[in-house]
Amino acid sequence: MDELTREFLIESQEGLDRMERCLTDLEARPGDTALLAEIFRSVHTIKGTTGFLGFKRLEKLAHSGENLLGLLRDGKLEATAPIITGLLQLLDGLRSILRNVEADDSEGDGADTELIARLEELQAPAKSAAKASAARPQAASKAPEVAPPPAPIAAEPAPQTAAEESQPEPEAVRARAPQATSAAESTLRVDVTLLNRMMNLVGELVLTRNQVLQATSADPNMTLLSRRLDMVTADLRESVMKARMQPVSNVFSKMPRIVRDLSQSLGKQVRLQMEGQETELDKSLLEAIKDPLTHAVRNSLDHGIEKPDARTAAGKDAEGTLRLRAMQEGSHVIIEVADDGAGIAPEKIKAKAVERRLVTAERAAQLSEREILQMIFLPGFSTAAAVTNVSGRGVGMDVVKTNVEKIGGKVELDSRVGKGTTLRLRIPLTLAIIPALIVRSVNQSFALPQGALSELVHVSAENGGTAIEWIDNAPLYRLRGKLLPLVFLDRLLVPGADHSAENRSTFIAVLDADGRQFGLVVDGLADPEEIVVKPLSAALKGIGLYSGATVLGNGELALILDPGAIALKAGVTMAVSEEEAAQAAEEEVAVENTAAEFLLVEVAGRSAAVPLGDVLRIEQLPASRIEYIGYRPVLNFEGQLLPVEDSGGILNAVQGSPEAPIIVVVCRDGGRQVGIAVSHVLDVASGSDLFEAGSAQPADGVTLLKDRVTSIVNLGGVSALPAPEPAPQPWNELAETLG
Amino acid sequence: MSQHTGTSRAKEKSAAAMVEICSVRLAQGLFGMPISHILEIVGSTRPQPVPLAPGFVGGLVHYRGDVLTTVSLRQLLGMPPFEGPQAILVIETPVGAYGLLVDSVGEVLTISTAELEPNPSTLDESRRDLFAGAYKLKNTLLVMLDPEKLDPIRLGAALAA
Numbered sequence: 001m002d003e004l005t006r007e008f009l010i011e012s013q014e015g016l017d018r019m020e021r022c023l024t025d026l027e028a029r030p031g032d033t034a035l036l037a038e039i040f041r042s043v044h045t046i047k048g049t050t051g052f053l054g055f056k057r058l059e060k061l062a063h064s065g066e067n068l069l070g071l072l073r074d075g076k077l078e079a080t081a082p083i084i085t086g087l088l089q090l091l092d093g094l095r096s097i098l099r100n101v102e103a104d105d106s107e108g109d110g111a112d113t114e115l116i117a118r119l120e121e122l123q124a125p126a127k128s129a130a131k132a133s134a135a136r137p138q139a140a141s142k143a144p145e146v147a148p149p150p151a152p153i154a155a156e157p158a159p160q161t162a163a164e165e166s167q168p169e170p171e172a173v174r175a176r177a178p179q180a181t182s183a184a185e186s187t188l189r190v191d192v193t194l195l196n197r198m199m200n201l202v203g204e205l206v207l208t209r210n211q212v213l214q215a216t217s218a219d220p221n222m223t224l225l226s227r228r229l230d231m232v233t234a235d236l237r238e239s240v241m242k243a244r245m246q247p248v249s250n251v252f253s254k255m256p257r258i259v260r261d262l263s264q265s266l267g268k269q270v271r272l273q274m275e276g277q278e279t280e281l282d283k284s285l286l287e288a289i290k291d292p293l294t295h296a297v298r299n300s301l302d303h304g305i306e307k308p309d310a311r312t313a314a315g316k317d318a319e320g321t322l323r324l325r326a327m328q329e330g331s332h333v334i335i336e337v338a339d340d341g342a343g344i345a346p347e348k349i350k351a352k353a354v355e356r357r358l359v360t361a362e363r364a365a366q367l368s369e370r371e372i373l374q375m376i377f378l379p380g381f382s383t384a385a386a387v388t389n390v391s392g393r394g395v396g397m398d399v400v401k402t403n404v405e406k407i408g409g410k411v412e413l414d415s416r417v418g419k420g421t422t423l424r425l426r427i428p429l430t431l432a433i434i435p436a437l438i439v440r441s442v443n444q445s446f447a448l449p450q451g452a453l454s455e456l457v458h459v460s461a462e463n464g465g466t467a468i469e470w471i472d473n474a475p476l477y478r479l480r481g482k483l484l485p486l487v488f489l490d491r492l493l494v495p496g497a498d499h500s501a502e503n504r505s506t507f508i509a510v511l512d513a514d515g516r517q518f519g520l521v522v523d524g525l526a527d528p529e530e531i532v533v534k535p536l537s538a539a540l541k542g543i544g545l546y547s548g549a550t551v552l553g554n555g556e557l558a559l560i561l562d563p564g565a566i567a568l569k570a571g572v573t574m575a576v577s578e579e580e581a582a583q584a585a586e587e588e589v590a591v592e593n594t595a596a597e598f599l600l601v602e603v604a605g606r607s608a609a610v611p612l613g614d615v616l617r618i619e620q621l622p623a624s625r626i627e628y629i630g631y632r633p634v635l636n637f638e639g640q641l642l643p644v645e646d647s648g649g650i651l652n653a654v655q656g657s658p659e660a661p662i663i664v665v666v667c668r669d670g671g672r673q674v675g676i677a678v679s680h681v682l683d684v685a686s687g688s689d690l691f692e693a694g695s696a697q698p699a700d701g702v703t704l705l706k707d708r709v710t711s712i713v714n715l716g717g718v719s720a721l722p723a724p725e726p727a728p729q730p731w732n733e734l735a736e737t738l739g
Numbered sequence: 740m741s742q743h744t745g746t747s748r749a750k751e752k753s754a755a756a757m758v759e760i761c762s763v764r765l766a767q768g769l770f771g772m773p774i775s776h777i778l779e780i781v782g783s784t785r786p787q788p789v790p791l792a793p794g795f796v797g798g799l800v801h802y803r804g805d806v807l808t809t810v811s812l813r814q815l816l817g818m819p820p821f822e823g824p825q826a827i828l829v830i831e832t833p834v835g836a837y838g839l840l841v842d843s844v845g846e847v848l849t850i851s852t853a854e855l856e857p858n859p860s861t862l863d864e865s866r867r868d869l870f871a872g873a874y875k876l877k878n879t880l881l882v883m884l885d886p887e888k889l890d891p892i893r894l895g896a897a898l899a900a
Binding site: 200201203204207442444493494534535536537538539540542543545546548549550551555556557558559 | 787788789790791792793796799800801803804805806808835837891892894895899
């Protein structure tokens with residue numbers, strides 16, 4: 001394929017993508033001349049170039065489309081639903097020919113006569129109408145009849161009459177054109193393989209820099225130079241990573257078409273709302289979530305949103321709403337697919353799971369609602385009663401889950417019967433560089449992705465014999481009263497060798513891999529590092545325990561462990577993790593809204609309550625960790641500065657002794673975090689609202705805990721630090737889990 | 740890093756089919772690899788072992804920003820492990836590259852293909868698959884290695900089959 005043809009293919013594809021977006025928009029605002037002009041331009045460009053390159057079939061098809069579009073643009077025809085369907089078919093037709101050209105440099109030998117005939121047919125009413133209007137002036141009165149309702153767009157000035165609206169606006173078109181060129185001039189198409197290569201080289205540079213820094217640390221003459229190298233490398237790395245980022249709109253833009261086609265074929269009315277399309281994600285990740293997302297959208301339409309009559313019967317708007325929302329949260333991007341449909345009935349899932357023998361009836365009866373919801377992610381599960389051609393082709397939600405987890409993401413599902421279902425995909429920003437903890441075992445370093453790590457436990461040499469308990473040959477560790485299955489990394493990696501666990505200090509990395517919670521026993525820990533993930537040769541993929549390899553700062557190679565694969569290999573089964581259980585508890589609280597859980601603390605002799613849902617951590621630390629900005633006590637907690645509330649004067653009491661232990665409850669208050677200094681943590685209890693005598697209003701700031709009136713700590717009352725706080729993100733509360 | 744040793748044009752034959760072969764040592768044996776397949780020779784390395792990897796895998800090395808899987812010729816031929824650092828021939832394959840771990844790298848020889856003899860029929864079948872015949876040198880035999888057949892992906896597939 002020559003350069004010209006390749007260029008043409010890329011350009012045409014972009015044009016068609018743009019056309020698809022415009023067409024779905026056009027349905028909402030049929031009279032928008034700017035949109036029509038844009039669509040016309042896409043097809044016209046294709047037609048012009050094809051004639052030049054000698055693609056006759058494409059030219060013919062594009063030509064007939066152009067005729068129809070010309071009529072639309074000149075206002076001789078209204079963009080009705082059949083016409084838009086016809087144009088979408090034209091789009092598909094053009095795309096399939098382009099695919100042929102891309103595959104074997106020929107247009108393929110299909111005939112488009114049917115499609116062309118259809119497109120000509122669609123032009124017909126305009127021709128007769130044009131003739132009619134020429135003959136009889138009153139035909140113009142027909143126009144308001146077919147005119148669409150006023151289009152709700154900001155760009156449109158005051159409501160216009162149908163006749164005005166259908167006038168072409170050459171100024172607007174001309175004004176847009178130069179803008180488009182200037183954007184084209186400032187951007188450049190870059191081959192993805194080149195970007196990958198650059199990313200690789202940057203990774204290499206980072207390594208070399210680390211070594212240079214180590215080698216020159218003793219030489220004062222080199223300090224300035226090496227610091228400069230350090231900075232430039234960091235900047236370069238960031239720029240290259242940024243170059244790989246693409247807005248999620250690249251994936252979202254396919255959705256209006258899917259929603260349109262599907263809702264039509266299913267006989268449903270669905271409105272699609274999209275938010276946060278400018279959120280950026282690494283290109284490879286974007287590719288990877290395309291299919292899961294499409295599947296989730298199809299699922300929502302097929303199984304979630306009900307038919308109009310069922311919706312009206314349920315007292316809902318006949319038109320369902322599907323909301324796609326993307327947002328960045330820390331080092332993750334959250335993508336939400338939410339519908340206001342029927343929701344998922346737990347009984348149905350339970351029955352289906354028992355029927356499919358995914359779970360026994362006895363076990364099913366014991367499961368919580370949340371656990372039951374998780375079952376739709378099991379392979380071989382499909383809730384659709386009938387297999388439709390939309391979904392239920394044997395690929396289910398398990399594919400969504402596996403695909404998202406493959407790229408280090410997480411899937412969360414939330415559903416309320418009658419209210420709707422929300423599927424939340426949590427995707428890491430980039431795959432190429434991930435934070436990892438470096439652990440030592442069998443005299444080697446291994447990288448453990450931080451994403452799966454929930455905590456670390458140190459087992460000292462003298463405790464080694466008793467801390468780890470055994471049931472037959474299964475090692476277990478008592479973690480806050482629960483038995484945690486253990487996997488010894490050395491025994492797993494070098495089976496058969498003599499591994500005497502006793503009399504040796506070890507560490508347990510508590511991992512949560514796809515709902516499988518277990519402790520990985522390693523010999524030692526090194527610092528956490530940002531690692532550059534390198535793929536492994538196919539010859540080593542069969543081992544299954546490693547997800548890649550990386551080069552550490554000291555030049556040593558380390559294999560990246562795959563927690564999910566380790567759990568699978570060691571036979572750790574699914575269990576509802578604490579986090580989920582806590583979340584479920586939290587949700588139940590939210591639903592019932594009668595009792596709330598509180599953390600009961602003692603502050604200088606008085607008991608107080610902190611809403612449990614807001615508690616992030618309880619930290620015991622030496623008093624010297626508390627620093628002061630002016631007279632305000634602050635705590636540097638995981639790189640963040642927290643204001644510390646000290647109403648009980650606990651910090652003052654220990655001011656003289658820096659080693660004295662103090663307890664700080666780290667809480668969430670909207671978008672910020674605050675610390676509360678307490679004397680003791682007493683208990684967790686559920687409290688109920690107290691009603692003030694003579695009023696039906698629940699009293700603020702107090703609750704009834706264990707039959708005693710207890711005051712609730714007002715987190716909002718902790719004043720902010722002098723430095724400006726980042727604006728609280730309204731999504732924090734929903735998306736954040738009890739961490 | 741790269742140490743292309745001097746070429747010795749011992750036999751200046753007029754035959755068109757002259758090949759350049761990099762000779763490597765493994766214990767007492769002399770082996771050869773066509774230099775057309777060698778990207779680079781990396782001296783004195785200690786590859787990072789990969790627990791649970793198939794027997795022929797010599798470990799991983801860091802090579803120009805990539806992680807290179809190495810094939811240990813000693814392990815492949817069932818020889819005891821070598822004490823000390825080994826040299827690596829980086830071999831180019833259609834889909835990437837792999838490393839071949841050898842004890843040491845000798846000189847590059849230019850030999851006429853006329854000197855090549857096929858594998859003897861008495862050779863063990865497992866070896867016959869890895870060797871591509873032998874060149875008759877003055878006082879020893881140079882056993883040719885087949886770069887395609889030593890590819891770890893192929894070796895792994897053969898092991899699984």
